[in-house]
Amino acid sequence: MATILAFAGSNSSTSINFKLVKYTSGLIQQNEVKVMDLSLFPVPMYSADTENDHGYPEDVVGLQKDIKNADGLIISVNEHNSGPSAYFKNLMDWLSRVDKRFLEEKKIFLMSTSPGKRGAISSLTYVKDTLPRFGGEIATTFSLPSFNDNFDPEKGILDGELKVEHQEALADFLKTL
Numbered sequence: 420m421a422t423i424l425a426f427a428g429s430n431s432s433t434s435i436n437f438k439l440v441k442y443t444s445g446l447i448q449q450n451e452v453k454v455m456d457l458s459l460f461p462v463p464m465y466s467a468d469t470e471n472d473h474g475y476p477e478d479v480v481g482l483q484k485d486i487k488n489a490d491g492l493i494i495s496v497n498e499h500n501s502g503p504s505a506y507f508k509n510l511m512d513w514l515s516r517v518d519k520r521f522l523e524e525k526k527i528f529l530m531s532t533s534p535g536k537r538g539a540i541s542s543l544t545y546v547k548d549t550l551p552r553f554g555g556e557i558a559t560t561f562s563l564p565s566f567n568d569n570f571d572p573e574k575g576i577l578d579g580e581l582k583v584e585h586q587e588a589l590a591d592f593l594k595t596l
Contacts, residue, residue, distance in 0.1 A: 420449065420450055420451055421450045421451070421490040421596035422450065422451045422452075422453070422488065422489050422490050422491075423444070423447065423450055423451065423452045423453070423489060423490065423491045423492065423493060424452075424453050424485050424486060424488075424491075424492050424493075425443070425444045425452055425453065425454045425492070425493035425494075426440060426454070426455040426456070426457050426492075426495075427439070427440050427457060427494070427495045427497065428457070428494060428495065428496040428497055428503055428504060428506070428510070428546070429457065429458070429496075429497040429506065429507070430457055430458050430462075430504075430506040431458055431497070432458045434458065434497065435497075435532055435533070435534070435567075435570070436495035436496065436497045436530070436531065436532055436539075437456060437458070437495070438572065439495045439530055439532050439563060440454065440493060440495045440530070441454060442570075442575050442576070443493055443530065443589060444493060446586070447589075447593070449593075450490075450593070450596065452493075453485065453489070455482070455485070457506075457510070460478050460482070461478065462476055462478060462506070462509060462510055462513060463476060464509055465512040465516070470516060475513065475516065475517050476513065479510070479513040479514060480517060482510075483514055483518060486514070486521055486522065490525075490526070490596050491525060491526040491527065491558070491592065491595070491596045492525055492526070492527045492555070493528045493530070493592070494527060494528070494529055494530070494546075495531060495532065496529070496530075496531050496539065496542045496543060497531070497532075497533070497539060497542065498539035498541060498543075499542075501541040501542070502541065502542055502545055503542045503545055504542075507546075511549070514553075515553055519553065520553060520554040521553055522550055522553040522554040522555030523553075523554035523555075524556070525554070525555045526555075526556055526558040526592065526596055527550060527555050527592075528558055528559055528560075528588065528589065529543060529546060529550070529557050529559075529561075530543070530560065530561045530562065530588075531543035531561075531562045531563070532563035532564075532566045532570070533564070533566060534565065534566050535564070535565065536565055537562075537564060538562035538563050538564035538565070538566075539562065540562050543560060543562055547560060556595075558592045558595040559588045559589075559591045559592045560588065561584065561585050561588040561589075563576065563581060564581075569581055
């Protein structure tokens with residue numbers, strides 16, 4: 420049985436990406452899944468001065484250990500102005516300071532969603548190109564456009580084609596573990 424760590428790249432208490440992560444994690448039956456709510460995860464803005472004066476934040480060190488102990492990751496990234504949120508970028512900056520290869524040999528199911536028709540695809544593309552630099556392997560991706568039209572908290576993904584695409588992407592990810 421594989422261990423999967425799942426989180427959204429958002430620190431919003433109402434994150435739709437976190438809703439997608441929880442839904443996706445709930446579909447997994449044969450593996451252990453640890454879902455982390457990063458809205459409860461305060462991380463100071465990275466700076467060399469902060470690192471020199473205070474070291475690494477305890478929460479970041481703990482997350483790095485959780486990543487190291489996982490076989491795979493499910494990450495859903497939000498989008499601010501056509502890129503990942505400052506929060507997610509900052510978190511990656513801190514994690515890479517703790518260990519440049521913090522994603523070494525980790526299989527990743529990378530997702531994104533937004534209220535808009537593009538489904539945060541620009542952010543997903545940026546993150547897809549970035550995470551391998553830290554040792555991660557993007558096993559598969561999925562973008563859910565128009566979240567408010569295509570997702571229901573109780574029913575999950577409403578659009579039939581998108582639901583099948585999501586299920587296939589998840590199955591492909593799980594095969595890599």
